[in-house]
Amino acid sequence: MIDIQSVSKRYGALDALKEISLFIEKGDIFGIIGLSGAGKSTLIRTLARLIRPTSGKILVEGIDITQLEGKALRAYRHQMGMIFQNFNLLSSCSVADNISYPLEIAGISKEKREQRIDELLALVGLSDKKEIYPSMLSGGQKQRVGIARALASHPKILLCDEATSALDPKTTREILDLLHSISKKLGVTIVLITHEMEVIRRLCNKVAVIEKGSIVEQGLVTEVFSNPQHPTTQQFLQNSSHDLSPEFIKTLSLDGQLLRLHFRGQSAKEPIISHMMRHFKLEVNILMGWIDRVQHTTVGTLIVELKGSDEAMEKAKQYLLEQNVKCEVLNR
Amino acid sequence: MTGENIALAFRILPLELWNTIYMVVVAMLLGTLIGLPLGIILTITSKGHLKSHHGIYKCLETLVIIGRSFPFAILMVALIPLTRLIVGTSLGTTASIVPLTIAAAPFIARLVETSLKEVDRHVLEAAIVMGSTTQHIITKVLLPEALPSLISVGSLTIVNLIGYSAMAGLVGGGGLGQVAIQYGYNRFNTFIMVVTVLLLIALVQGVQWLGNRAVRKIIEKRGTFSL
Numbered sequence: 001m002i003d004i005q006s007v008s009k010r011y012g013a014l015d016a017l018k019e020i021s022l023f024i025e026k027g028d029i030f031g032i033i034g035l036s037g038a039g040k041s042t043l044i045r046t047l048a049r050l051i052r053p054t055s056g057k058i059l060v061e062g063i064d065i066t067q068l069e070g071k072a073l074r075a076y077r078h079q080m081g082m083i084f085q086n087f088n089l090l091s092s093c094s095v096a097d098n099i100s101y102p103l104e105i106a107g108i109s110k111e112k113r114e115q116r117i118d119e120l121l122a123l124v125g126l127s128d129k130k131e132i133y134p135s136m137l138s139g140g141q142k143q144r145v146g147i148a149r150a151l152a153s154h155p156k157i158l159l160c161d162e163a164t165s166a167l168d169p170k171t172t173r174e175i176l177d178l179l180h181s182i183s184k185k186l187g188v189t190i191v192l193i194t195h196e197m198e199v200i201r202r203l204c205n206k207v208a209v210i211e212k213g214s215i216v217e218q219g220l221v222t223e224v225f226s227n228p229q230h231p232t233t234q235q236f237l238q239n240s241s242h243d244l245s246p247e248f249i250k251t252l253s254l255d256g257q258l259l260r261l262h263f264r265g266q267s268a269k270e271p272i273i274s275h276m277m278r279h280f281k282l283e284v285n286i287l288m289g290w291i292d293r294v295q296h297t298t299v300g301t302l303i304v305e306l307k308g309s310d311e312a313m314e315k316a317k318q319y320l321l322e323q324n325v326k327c328e329v330l331n332r
Numbered sequence: 333m334t335g336e337n338i339a340l341a342f343r344i345l346p347l348e349l350w351n352t353i354y355m356v357v358v359a360m361l362l363g364t365l366i367g368l369p370l371g372i373i374l375t376i377t378s379k380g381h382l383k384s385h386h387g388i389y390k391c392l393e394t395l396v397i398i399g400r401s402f403p404f405a406i407l408m409v410a411l412i413p414l415t416r417l418i419v420g421t422s423l424g425t426t427a428s429i430v431p432l433t434i435a436a437a438p439f440i441a442r443l444v445e446t447s448l449k450e451v452d453r454h455v456l457e458a459a460i461v462m463g464s465t466t467q468h469i470i471t472k473v474l475l476p477e478a479l480p481s482l483i484s485v486g487s488l489t490i491v492n493l494i495g496y497s498a499m500a501g502l503v504g505g506g507g508l509g510q511v512a513i514q515y516g517y518n519r520f521n522t523f524i525m526v527v528t529v530l531l532l533i534a535l536v537q538g539v540q541w542l543g544n545r546a547v548r549k550i551i552e553k554r555g556t557f558s559l
Contacts, residue, residue, distance in 0.1 A: 048461050050461065074465065076463075077460075077462060078462075082458070082461045084454065086454055088454045088455045088457065089455075090473060090476070090477060091455075091477060092477045092479060092554060093476070101462065101472065105463060105464050105472070106463065133555050133556075135554060135556050136555045
């Protein structure tokens with residue numbers, strides 16, 4: 001769908017993007033994560049062709065968009081939608097007129113526009129706000145209007161430029177869920193940039209980590225999350241979870257075995273720990289625990305200290321495995 | 333004496349009030365016709381804007397700066413040959429419209445530029461990304477977004493033109509300014525002078541009030557509080 005081939009962007013002596021190559025498939029929700037100044041913003045603006053790269057190609061359905069001009073460029077942009085951190089709605093227009101704008105400039109008739117506006121408002125859950133002006137909406141509602149506007153002309157690609165960075169955590173989750181359902185319902189390919197691992201965790205199926213203008217790691221979110229290779233990725237993951245560092249474990253001076261248990265879906269609901277204590281005569285000391293959603297499945301994690309005979313310990317691990325609980329030893 | 337003055341006021345003031353309004357309105361329309369497009373071009377050719385072009389921007393900016401540097405009294409005199417060429421005479425209300433227009437146009441252009449540049453760049457970017465042409469952006473984004481501020485520019489320009497038109501009256505331009513000179517200054521008729529001044533105050537206040545009201549209405553409707 002989108003094939004980015006060694007794209008570079010140079011501003012004077014500064015390399016904003018260095019030989020970036022990415023392949024985004026149809027239907028992907030592709031997240032690009034990086035700190036500010038890493039080049040993620042330049043990258044998404046290049047995809048919107050607000051920036052023309054210094055070298056490299058970007059093939060969108062086989063057409064190199066870096067070479068587009070005038071009418072052809074506008075035609076490309078009509079097939080693409082974009083949402084922004086600060087929403088960028090027209091303050092002079094009502095919600096309906098904001099959504100109408102891309103349709104109007106594409107020369108679509110008034111009746112068809114009206115119909116489309118109603119569809120989109122229903123899709124983003126703002127049917128009762130049709131005639132209201134953007135300044136009277138909350139941040140989350142403004143972004144919903146932004147999403148409706150971006151989807152107005154049935155785009156194949158939706159670009160999200162830090163779309164949730166100006167929103168509170170609860171609203172962020174709502175917007176991410178909306179984007180997820182849109183991707184499922186409409187099959188739109190979504191490319192987003194963010195500095196929050198949480199956004200990638202909840203929404204994306206693929207991720208690329210960008211640092212100093214280069215992609216340092218990329219792959220399926222599930223893989224990158226379970227086995228991060230690059231230090232930057234590890235740092236992003238550490239910041240986003242409440243994990244124990246090895247240094248910290250040493251300071252605990254435990255006598256038992258320290259385990260990290262991963263519960264997924266159904267196993268999170270069974271009384272596995274109490275069963276284990278009773279049947280294998282183990283002492284279980286729960287140090288910390290949390291519950292999370294990765295890719296729309298519930299994942300529970302417990303960090304526990306187990307004390308008991310080696311034999312009982314092995315049996316317990318066997319039991320955990322049978323219950324579909326992944327078990328990692330953290331000390332030793 | 334007072335009775336005579338009142339009769340005199342009724343005889344001359346309605347016509348001259350009309351003359352002032354006529355000069356100001358026509359000059360305002362013509363000035364906007366020149367100044368608004370000029371302001372738009374100044375905006376979009378400025379650095380980093382839609383159609384950034386240093387050469388065009390500098391040329392037009394110089395023109396605007398020169399236009400605005402002339403004190404109106406001098407502009408009026410300097411333009412007499414041009415006025416004669418266009419209108420055929422340099423006397424009367426229609427003749428005054430020429431210097432008034434030429435004073436208004438660069439004034440409007442500069443203020444329009446300032447107003448349009450206040451429109452959030454990110455909003456323009458969003459419009460570009462949606463596949464807008466430059467014309468779409470000007471007519472559907474820039475002008476509507478800046479509307480309250482543009483209305484203020486309009487009322488400010490009209491108030492200025494009322495002042496200028498009075499000045500035009502000093503050299504035979506007609507209107508309330510001429511009344512003030514002929515009756516108030518040359519004939520020491522305080523009554524006519526006072527009535528003329530009151531009329532000018534009412535005119536200026538009326539325009540200002542209407543302008544402010546329109547701006548307030550729009551801001552209330554949009555719920556935005558900054559201009």
